Amino acid sequence: MPRPSETATEGGTAGLDDERRRLTLLAYRMCGSWADAEDVVQQVYLEWWRAHESVDNGPGWLTRTTVRRAIDALRARQRDAAYVGPWLPEPVVQEPSDGPHSAAEQSEAMSTAFLLLAESLTPPQRAVVVLRALRYEHAEVADILGISPAAARQHHVRGLRRLAERDGRAPAVAAIMGPRSEGAQPSDARDETARLLTAFLTAARRGDTAALTALLHEDVRAYNDGGGRTRAARRVVTGGQHVARFVIGVAGRHEGRRAVRLVTVNGTPGALVTLADVGHVLSLEVRDGRIYRLFDVCDTDKLSALRTSALRGCA
Structure with missing residues (x-):
């Protein structure tokens, strides 16, 4: 996934609105709900205003905090056992003429098929699989989650294995596991x-x-x-x-x-x-x-x- 500019949040306010969509999309991939994603990013922004003066890398801090707050949200959320019928993620809809804001918005980690299967993952597994699909290296993933690179790799392997067990023939799973995960849908x-x-x-x-x-x-x-x-x-x-x-x-x-x-x-x-x-x-x-x-x-x-x-x- 294209990295945000290192100066995007220079001074605490400049470019902050530009970061909101990137962070909301990241949280959405984690939560499968646009409303939950917006709540996560709102919490991140509240923390940003308290901490930004001591932050050297604003975009990196925002990414790390967004992923961690999304994990917290997933752990706190319990899907209603009485939910009527099949559950699907809240859809993100655009007019075709609008085009995606970035290639990352067409990645397999954004698809309905992947988000449905991702409900089977633990929050750390989901975070690692999503970040790897967005081309973050294992060392970067480890830093974001506050774990070792070895642990990040283990979460990734176990997450992919669980996805394959759910539906190994699904194109969404194959794409996440293969080279197509590095870009937009061809x-x-x-x-x-x-x-x-x-x-x-x-x-x-x-x-x-x-x-x-x-x-x-x-x-x-x-x-x-x-x-x-x-x-x-x-x-x-x-x-x-x-x-x-x-x-x-x-x-x-x-x-x-x-x-x-x-x-x-x-x-x-x-x-x-x-x-x-x-x-x-x-x-x-x-x-x-x-x-x-x-x-x-x-x-x-x-x-x-x-x-x-x-x-x-x-x-």
Whole structure:
């Protein structure tokens, strides 16, 4: 990940706002929640104002403190055991024309697929895996976490092993473990995802079960996160035929009351879909040229940060 300027926080205030987005994205990768990430960064800034006069390397201090406060937040957080249906991370949505603020915003450590799998990691493991995916060296990771380089390597190995145990065939896991983790999602992969997304939306709109099934991987899984606030499947839907029938059924029930806008979701091609005034944020994970994972966030709490016009102004 491109390093921040060493003078970004010179004098305590200059460039501090520029650092906020970088730090919030880092905390978001750690927490899987934009609201939690903003809370973490707010706490970091409060600490910064008390300590900045004695800090030599402002960006380094901010990075280290953000990671440590995110770890504290993860340790304090307990996912509600009574959560209704599958849980998905709060999506980060941009208009395609906006483009990402940096290549790091397209990295695999930002993807919905990775953030979902990362819930299986311990907080230190998650921190190390995220930082390594952002091209921090083991020595830098060790300094950020206040541990030895050997311990950092051990957390990294155990974290990757746990991800592989959860879904070793997932493209997100392979990318984090391989060279693709060092940069943005390649343009050809983005193009393939965009193509499959468009074909998926078209088949769903037309009610073409055969065409939709042909787009789906044999091991496809569809996650629908309504959080108990919006009607959604309460279990993960698995298998091409089951997923296709489910999607066609939902689309058919809202014929004439649906709208779509193509956007970028967590750095990858996605869509804002409105079904009878209910917003859905869709994104995909692709494997072997087919849709391997389908993610649908329709929990109103997780979509509250999105502009109302973005959901209702779909075309």
